[in-house]
Amino acid sequence: MASIRNRATAQLALSPAVILLLVWMAIPLAMTLWYSFHDYQLLMPRGNAFVGFENYVYFLTDPAFLQSIGNTFVLVGSVLVITVAGGIGLALLLDQPLYGQGIVRVLIVSPFFVMPTVSALVWKNMFMNPVKGLFAWLAQVFGVAAVDWLAQVPLLSLTLIVAWGWLPFATLILLTSLQSLDTEQKEAAAMDGAGAVARFVHITLPHLARAVTVVILIQTIFLLSLFAEIFVTTNGGPGTQSTNLAYLVYSQALLRFDVGSASAGGVVAVILANILAIFLMRLVGRNLEV
Amino acid sequence: MTNAMHGRHKLAFTVLAWIVAVLVFFPILWTVLTSFKTEGAAVAIPPKFLFFDWTTENYAEVWQRTDYLRHFGNSVLISLGSCLIGLCAAIPAAWAMAFSPTRHTRFVLLWMLSTKMLPAVGVLVPIYLLFKRSGLLDSRTGLVLVLMLSNLPIMVWMLFTYFKEIPRDILEAARMDGATPGRELLHILAPMALPGIASTLLLNVILAWNESFWTLNLTAADTALLTAFIAAFLAPEGLFYAKLSAASTLAIAPIVVLGWLSQRQLVRGLTFGAVK
Numbered sequence: 001m002a003s004i005r006n007r008a009t010a011q012l013a014l015s016p017a018v019i020l021l022l023v024w025m026a027i028p029l030a031m032t033l034w035y036s037f038h039d040y041q042l043l044m045p046r047g048n049a050f051v052g053f054e055n056y057v058y059f060l061t062d063p064a065f066l067q068s069i070g071n072t073f074v075l076v077g078s079v080l081v082i083t084v085a086g087g088i089g090l091a092l093l094l095d096q097p098l099y100g101q102g103i104v105r106v107l108i109v110s111p112f113f114v115m116p117t118v119s120a121l122v123w124k125n126m127f128m129n130p131v132k133g134l135f136a137w138l139a140q141v142f143g144v145a146a147v148d149w150l151a152q153v154p155l156l157s158l159t160l161i162v163a164w165g166w167l168p169f170a171t172l173i174l175l176t177s178l179q180s181l182d183t184e185q186k187e188a189a190a191m192d193g194a195g196a197v198a199r200f201v202h203i204t205l206p207h208l209a210r211a212v213t214v215v216i217l218i219q220t221i222f223l224l225s226l227f228a229e230i231f232v233t234t235n236g237g238p239g240t241q242s243t244n245l246a247y248l249v250y251s252q253a254l255l256r257f258d259v260g261s262a263s264a265g266g267v268v269a270v271i272l273a274n275i276l277a278i279f280l281m282r283l284v285g286r287n288l289e290v
Numbered sequence: 291m292t293n294a295m296h297g298r299h300k301l302a303f304t305v306l307a308w309i310v311a312v313l314v315f316f317p318i319l320w321t322v323l324t325s326f327k328t329e330g331a332a333v334a335i336p337p338k339f340l341f342f343d344w345t346t347e348n349y350a351e352v353w354q355r356t357d358y359l360r361h362f363g364n365s366v367l368i369s370l371g372s373c374l375i376g377l378c379a380a381i382p383a384a385w386a387m388a389f390s391p392t393r394h395t396r397f398v399l400l401w402m403l404s405t406k407m408l409p410a411v412g413v414l415v416p417i418y419l420l421f422k423r424s425g426l427l428d429s430r431t432g433l434v435l436v437l438m439l440s441n442l443p444i445m446v447w448m449l450f451t452y453f454k455e456i457p458r459d460i461l462e463a464a465r466m467d468g469a470t471p472g473r474e475l476l477h478i479l480a481p482m483a484l485p486g487i488a489s490t491l492l493l494n495v496i497l498a499w500n501e502s503f504w505t506l507n508l509t510a511a512d513t514a515l516l517t518a519f520i521a522a523f524l525a526p527e528g529l530f531y532a533k534l535s536a537a538s539t540l541a542i543a544p545i546v547v548l549g550w551l552s553q554r555q556l557v558r559g560l561t562f563g564a565v566k
Contacts, residue, residue: 266411
């Protein structure tokens with residue numbers, strides 16, 4: 001149907017976006033790759049010699065690297081567990097007939113729209129501060145010792161802050177999926193004498209599986225490059241206890257001015273993300289009707 | 291089941307849902323409440339929930355002592371600017387792929403998605419150095435550019451899923467009548483595409499407003515957005531909870547309200563159409 005002229009117009013219409021993204025992706029990535037094989041110190045320009053895999057060896061054998069990989073996985077994993085489990089619970093609750101459902105929904109989705117720097121600052125000072133925070137007051141009320149959250153359990157604290165922001169996202173997506181569930185199927189199962197638990201396990205959960213996968217994959221993309229929350233609360237510390245891969249690369253580049261090894265770290269981060277991306281692409285691609 | 295039982299169930303779920311909702315919302319509520327306290331009342335133990343002397347002095351002070359308005363202006367300008375420029379590239383691209391798909395369309399769409407999965411730290415170093423050399427560091431132009439590019443894949447995808455739903459027959463008919471692509475766009479597509487474009491704009495403004503990797507790394511005093519302004523607040527003012535709360539409330543209020551309006555689009559946009 002489409003004539004040749006139409007097709008040409010379509011190609012022309014498509015090209016600005018394609019070219020922009022191609023440039024945005026190819027040039028900086030190529031530069032990162034190039035830097036990663038060169039000795040490049042921002043403060044000491046000394047010829048930028050080719051050093052082979054030296055930067056990679058330096059970055060990968062840095063004890064902070066292994067810890068940052070571990071921290072990245074702990075952060076991503078625990079936030080995922082909290083948000084998916086909590087999200088399913090909240091979605092099931094919001095799917096019930098309620099008084100004031102609209103307001104309940106608005107209250108629950110709100111944290112997602114709070115900018116990360118604000119949520120990190122509010123949690124850090126007004127909740128987790130060991131002297132003046134609300135948690136310290138709660139500890140006092142219950143007669144337990146106050147915890148210096150960000151110093152004693154930095155990863156747990158960060159998990160809490162980040163999970164609070166992403167719980168609404170998971171809830172909203174799972175709720176949307178839940179509402180597309182065929183009610184007739186549930187009613188038929190109920191007529192057959194299936195209890196609430198059986199209906200949940202055999203009908204609701206399989207229906208949610210797809211949405212859960214989407215939530216996990218999309219959150220993983222964003223959580224892998226978690227940065228602002230760490231930047232505002234712990235600066236990766238104490239020591240490197242709460243440094244994730246993104247923060248480690250940032251500190252190599254802009255705090256230690258070691259462009260070469262920061263770039264090697266960037267390449268590692270890209271490879272890691274790509275492995276995960278493959279799964280998401282398969283999932284999204286499968287039901288893409290063009 | 292009887293009606294009375296239904297009613298009781300509904301009541302029980304309502305109570306539970308409201309408790310959970312207030313708990314989830316509490317940090318925001320607490321920030322807003324604290325912003326109306328005096329500094330003394332803000333750190334009082336036991337905490338004062340509603341019974342304190344309400345004051346607006348924190349807002350007055352934040353307003354006067356910091357360049358709140360300038361940062362707010364930066365946030366508006368940069369998030370809106372990056373989205374509007376992005377739309378100029380995204381609309382034609384999504385239109386082309388939705389209405390004149392080729393055998394490459396699927397690949398192009400998935401490739402665009404893959405650029406969104408590129409972690410920002412992977413390109414932080416070169417972007418930082420390129421910006422430094424070309425004077426784009428700490429400039430509005432530079433940030434508009436970066437935010438536009440990082441949101442472009444989401445824009446194209448969202449628009450694509452909306453455009454797909456426009457009935458093709460109408461377009462075919464118009465083409466049979468000899469409508470040029472220009473007329474086709476203006477008279478037929480535009481009115482039907484406008485809601486989708488508006489949703490796309492809304493969601494991407496929210497994403498750009500809250501974006502905090504690039505805004506923290508590429509700005510300094512001059513062009514700092516609200517994200518960076520708040521982060522900088524922690525050094526000198528971090529100990530003053532009431533003022534911190536006032537600044538935070540000012541920074542999040544506009545976008546939280548916009549967010550309430552965009553819940554549905556959020557699901558669609560951020561799942562790349564996989565969940566509707």
